[in-house]
Structures are given as structure tokens and as C-alpha cells.
Amino acid sequence: MIDLKYSLVIEATEDPNFFGFYSPDLEGFTGVGHSVEDCLYQARWGMEEHLALCREEKIPVPFSNPNPVVTIRNSYKDSVSPALHEV
Numbered sequence: 526m527i528d529l530k531y532s533l534v535i536e537a538t539e540d541p542n543f544f545g546f547y548s549p550d551l552e553g554f555t556g557v558g559h560s561v562e563d564c565l566y567q568a569r570w571g572m573e574e575h576l577a578l579c580r581e582e583k584i585p586v587p588f589s590n591p592n593p594v595v596t597i598r599n600s601y602k603d604s605v606s607p608a609l610h611e612v
Contacts (some may be wrong), residue, residue, distance in 0.1 A: 531551045
């Protein structure tokens with residue numbers, strides 16, 4: 526079981542040792558890791574730190590996601606939607 530309170534998107538880059546991640550459920554939460562496993566670890570503890578900072582700064586904290594999803598995908602090379610590149 527993956528122990529996360531919010532959904533997570535992990536994006537692979539051209540460098541096989543560098544991944545970025547963010548939570549679509551938790552505004553402003555992002556991070557980097559050296560592997561998918563590292564991203565999961567960093568995200569779990571980083572989310573706790575992010576929530577503590579939000580509480581400290583009196584920023585509203587969203588309800589946890591009862592069914593969080595982890596998505597692993599390639600990062601986009603530009604800001605154009607990949608659907609626009611289909612032929």
C-alpha cells in the first residue's frame with residue numbers, strides 16, 4: 526500500500542536519474558527525486574512538511590484524498606498539449 530494522503534504525479538525527464546513530482550490535490554507542493562521510489566519517499570514526508578507549513582501560515586489545508594492515485598509519466602518538452610501533436 527502506498528501511504529500518501531494526496532494524489533501524486535511523477536514525471537520522468539531525459540536524465541534517467543532525475544524525476545520531478547507534484548500533487549494535483551495539494552497546491553504548491555512539488556519536489557524532485559533520483560528514482561520513482563525516491564519520489565514516493567520524498568513526497569510522503571514532504572507532504573507532511575508542506576501541510577505543517579500551511580497550518581503555520583494559516584493557509585487552508587485541503588481534505589485528504591480518500592483514494593489517492595500515483596501517476597508516472599514522461600515530462601512534456603514544451604507547454605503544448607501532447608494531444609495537439611497527434612497526427
